Amino acid sequence: DQQVKQNSPSLSVQEGRISILNCDYTNSMFDYFLWYKKYPAEGPTFLISISSIKDKNEDGRFTVFLNKSAKHLSLHIVPSQPGDSAVYFCAASGGNTGNQFYFGTGTSLTVIP
Amino acid sequence: DTAVSQTPKYLVTQMGNDKSIKCEQNLGHDTMYWYKQDSKKFLKIMFSYNNKELIINETVPNRFSPKSPDKAHLNLHINSLELGDSAVYFCASSQSAGWTSGYTFGSGTRLTVV
16 A cells, blocks of 8 residues: 555656656655655665645755645755756655655656756 | 665575675664665565664565664565565664654665576
8 A cells, every 4th residue: 555656757857947746645644754866776865854834845956845635745846957867755754654654656857958 | 984884785696595685874873674665666664673673564574584683783684585575675774763854775785586
């Protein structure tokens, strides 16, 4: 049972434009969300987080938006750079999941120079 | 200086063999995990240890046995390997109290069973 879903396996964006990566979840008890970035042959690295008490968190070029009623979050990258090309995973935790995060299947972002 | 290191990085073995993957973290974290990323890229938790104690044991075959000799190490032993065990296995760690900053992952072990 996949509680976190990323329905777009891939996304291509021109350099300088906005990249929008989407993530949906099914467990209404989730209250903490993370985005990870993964390069080939490396482990995922933490990018940005948001808790359910907020609907937006910004860190430089990266902004995460949370829509609790829709059980949806998105990661915006502005402006996109070729070095942003990677696989992005969203993860969620909360309620009775304790310390456990559930991951989406990832979206492969390609930023075209 | 690698924070979470796994060995080996690649492992090719025949069906029926027994193999181990080792993981070590030098971050002083209390909690360690094993995740499996299957062919559909789904990253799913297998086990979690907190201070050498098993706290999460998802539904995985009994052929998989984690061992934590101390809180800096979490090894994964797999008996009687099957074709379906082929996947990338990621080790990760987190601070129990500060888990809101997420996990630190190792670079993964790509296991191929032939």
